Amino acid sequence: DVKVTQSSRYLVKRTGEKVFLECVQDMDHENMFWYRQDPGLGLRLIYFSYDVKMKEKGDIPEGYSVSREKKERFSLILESASTNQTSMYLCASSFLGRRSTDTQYFGPGTRLTVL
Amino acid sequence: GEDVEQSLFLSVREGDSSVINCTYTDSSSTYLYWYKQEPGAGLQLLTYIFSNMDMKQDQRLTVLLNKKDKHLSLRIADTQTGDSAIYFCAERGSGTYKYIFGTGTRLKVLA
16 A cells, blocks of 8 residues: 655644655655645645656745655755644655556645644 | 636435535546545545546446536445545646645535
């Protein structure tokens, strides 16, 4: 079974702190994604990576950066956390997407509260 | 731009059928997915359908696709309390990494 793990289920941080969210997948997937989930807004893509050291901005990258130094690990960084970044953060991974059956597998999520 | 819409809430009685609806705007969508999210958990893939199909059945789940109206539905037969969750519709074009998710429909099953 595909396993996507996230470093924390719950995090509480203060405004202005630097926050690291870590995601690890064990299926040798090329693609990795970070989303945030907010009530009534569904999932919004923050950043996407299709290879080591490669990244692309999603729909809402402002205030976030990412790092992918190894294929299995994708980190989301909040350089200076703000209260409007309080949300559920979901990591996902998938193969490249050329095959019809390539789909995303999700981690359990990290619920981040910024005070 | 691309958009996927769902109603936010649905309430059904245990044993009844549930029908969750989704509309999308991207006519180049090739793959359409249904995901389930239980409380406190990530999204779990339930089923998917290709744009060249009209229907797909998988045990209690039936997916219907109306390409002309860009309408997708998920029917859950004999709904159980364990089916209470948020259900997300998502679409993806061929050869693209980008998934467009709907807002999610919160299904509540009443005993």
